[in-house]
Amino acid sequence: MGQYTAPLRDMQFVLHELLNVEGEVKQMPKHADLDADTINQVLEEAGKFCSEVLFPLNQVGDREGCTYAGDGVVTTPTGFKEAYAQYVEAGWPALGCDPDFGGQGLPAFVNNALYEMLNSANQAWTMYPGLSHGAYECLHAHGTPELQKTYLPKIVSGEWTGTMCLTEPHCGTDLGLLRTKAEPNADGSYALSGTKIFISAGEHDMAANIVHLVLARLPDAPPGTKGISLFVVPKFVPNEAGEPGQRNGIKCGSIEHKMGIHGNSTCVMNLDGAKGWMVGEPNKGLNAMFVMMNAARLGVGMQGLGLTEIAYQNSLAYAKERLQMRALTGPKAPEKAADPIIVHPDVRRMLLTQKAWAEGARAFTYWSALQIDKELSHSDETGRKEAADLVALLTPIIKAFLTDNAFESTNLGMQVYGGHGFISEWGMEQYVRDARINQIYEGTNTIQSLDLLGRKVLGDMGAKLKKFGKLVTDFVEAEGIKPEMQEFVNPLADIGDKMQKLTMEIGMKAMQNPDEVGAAAVPYLRTAGHLVFAYFWARMARIALDKESSGDPFYKSKLATARFYFAKLLPETATSIRQARAGSKTLMEVDEALF
Template identity: 80%
Template sequence: MGQYTAPLRDMQFVLHELLGVDAELKAMPQHADVDADTINQVIEEAGKFCADVVFPLNQSGDREGCTYEGDGVVRAPKGFREAYQQYVEAGWPALACDPEFGGQGLPIVVNNALYEMLNSASQAWTMYPGLSHGAYEALHAHGTPELKQTYLPKLVSGEWTGTMCLTEPHCGTDLGILRSKAEPQADGSYRITGTKIFISAGEHDLADNIIHLVLARLPDAPQGTKGISLFVVPKFVPDASGNPGARNGIQCGAIEHKMGIHGNATCVMNLDGAQGWLVGEPNKGLNAMFVMMNAARLGVGAQGLGLTEVAYQNSLAYAKERLQMRALTGPKAPDQPADPIIVHPDVRRMLLTQKAYVEGGRAFAYWTALQIDRELSHPDESVRKQSADLVALLTPVIKAFLTDNAFTSTNEGMQVFGGHGYIAEWGMEQYVRDARINMIYEGTNTIQALDLLGRKILGDMGAKLKAFGKIVQAFVEEEGTNEAMQEFINPLADLGDKVQKLTMEIGMKAMGNADEVGAAAVPYLRVVGHLVFSYFWARMAKIALEKQGSGDKFYASKLATARFYFAKLQPETAAEIRKARAGAATLMALDADLF
């Protein structure tokens, strides 16, 4: 059971009315010919593919899961391979890839919209092509010309898929202690030995070859993260014609049994003298891998966004149909034995929470994707630098805030269903399980918070944060005398001031005790996330106010959701600021043996 329809109206609102992508792309020679009609046609066709081909596999794939058949062989759930072949035949893997390697060269912001819909349709299925695109980006940025010619056309076409192999049994986020070894060979290749775990899409039957990007150490490598190198390790070594040749010494030893994303094979990968080739410079593999890791973190944010949308659609449909009790103010459906539960205030709170989080998240995610396009393609170097700084600042917020919100939203969606929410046939409990995983992998949300506060903000004395603050301040000043906007501008301006003061306070405390950063980081990220959402909800409210006279109910809905956000969700920041200011003392006072 369940349903999904691509939210095209809101996607087009964000792309065209909020972000003005037409004008933005015209300033980039690479994308100057991409107009609104082209974008709309692409996302409409993508929406059909997601709803008609991928979505029907979500529940069945979760029930069946992946199968380890022994000797390194893994089968994806029924229908996954056929859907992937349709995906490849339609050219979707090539959408935002370099035309030099067979790509269509469309903007990242369009690809981002595609992946939102794919994740709504089936996150587990989408992880196969999603990781492949990350492998493409890393090789495109750091591969030698020979590696690019060998692997990129196949990754772009989707004929081959990709993975990232980082985690080992004894180390997760702390990659500085990884043990996999790479021995140089006379022919310029390397023999790599080690074990990697939690490798999403590590083995499957969707494609003819799988290209693993593997972190390992050279024999003379220094200790820590400065001694890590990156290698491309194919499942089948390409032959002289570029086709899959000899079986390489990398093999799946088992698949993990997980709480969610059952349709994606999460593998233990054993490397026994596997042949690999260096990507980037020796001992600087983490820099190269960060291209894929950052892409993955933005991708996980898109997973959270997609799950929030599909959970909202289903809980909304259920709330309109499910009859339960009468409204407190009297019957609203007197011809029925009871009223639909959407009349009840707390059900509306749950639905509006989902709606506010998904629409705010869509604006944030698409805007960030547009910044990536500016970073990569804008002719003005200063614009590229500004956009790169904004993307660096907000990547951990995208990953953590959107996935935190997705877990909240899917839980609210399950609650709307009541007893049916935890019954598998309705599909809602699957979204909760899938959403919970997203808060952990690709760097836990605590790691994202530490990255935001410790590296991205305190690490440069707040320069990147101030740059975003100037964007917010410019909008506040522009609308400061607009009486109709005060209910949105005032809380936005107030939160901006509080973030500035909180940042300075934590920075001063951290000079005397570094634990203050760890104690404040998680609530601090929530506050910054709400600052970003407040900015976008205020901008969307402005558009809705200007167009509400059109009679289009879309704008009335947008305006009502903005008011709900500022009244019911943004006030969370008061408690989070108090938590951040409370410091490390109560956390660190208790000796470990007293727990």
């Protein structure tokens, strides 16, 4: 049960009215001819594929899961393989890829919008092409011309899929502990041996070949992260014609039985002398892999947005139909036995929370994708550098803030459904289970928080944070004198000022005791996430105020949601700031024996 309709009106609002992407791409020579009509047509067709093909398979994938048949063979749920064939035939894998390798060359912000819809419709299925696109990004940035010629056209077309193989049984995010070995072969390749775990889409029946990007150590590698190299290890070694040839020594040993995302195969991958080729320089594999890891973190943020949106759509539909009690102010549907639950204040709180998280995330992530396009394609070098710094700063916020909000939103959806939310046939409880992994993989949200505060903010003395702060300050100065904007600008200015003071305070404490960073990081990221959302909600409110008189209810809805965000959600920062300031003493002075 359930429904999904691509939120095209809001997507178009963000792209064209908030971000003016048609004007922005004029400063990007390779995208300068792209127009709004083309963008809209792409999104409309993608929306049809997602709602008509992928969404009906979501519960199928959850119920059936993947099947391990032994000897490295994994079968995906009913319909997954056929849906992927349709996806490839329509050219969707190539949408944001380089035309030199068969791609369509559209900007990242268009591809990003596609992935929002894919994730809403079927997150588990979307992980297969999503990881492939990350492999494309890595090889496009760091692969030799020979590797690019061999692998990129096949990945771009969707004929072959990709994975990233990082985690090992004894180490998770601490990749400095990994043990997989790479011994040089006489022909310039390497023989890799070891075991990787939690490898999403590591084995399946959807594509003719799977291209694994594997982290391993050379025989003379120094210890820790400075001794890690990256290798491309195909399931089938390409023959001289570039087609799948000899079966390589990398096989799935088993698949995990998980809480959610059942339709995606999470594999234990065993490498036994598997043939691989180095990507990038020796012992600098993390530098190359970070291209894929950062793409994956942005992708996980889009998983959060996708699930937030689908939870909201179904919660709203249910709340309008479900009859339960009467409104406190008297019957609103006197002709019925009871009022629909949307009349009750707390149901509205839950729905508006979902709506605010979804629409705020859409503005934030689409803007961030536009910054990626600027980083890669802007005609001005300064513009490229500014965009790169903003993307680096905001990536951990996208990953952590959006997935935390998604887990809240799916839980709220289950609450709106009441007892039916707990029953699998209604579909809502699956979203709760699927959403939970997004807070864990690609670096747990605590690790994202440490990355934000320790590396991205304190690591450069707040230089990147000041660049985003300037966007906030410029908007406040431009709009702060306008009476109709006071309810939005004043709290935005306030959280901006508090964020600056909080950063300075933690920075001073951290110079005396590094544990202060660890103690403050998670509430600090929550505060930073709200600063970002407050900025985008204030900007969207400005547009809605300007166009409210048009009579289009869309703008009235946008304005109402902005008011809800500032009144009901932004005040969370009062708590998160106090938590961040509370320091490490109450955590670190507790003797381990007292736990």
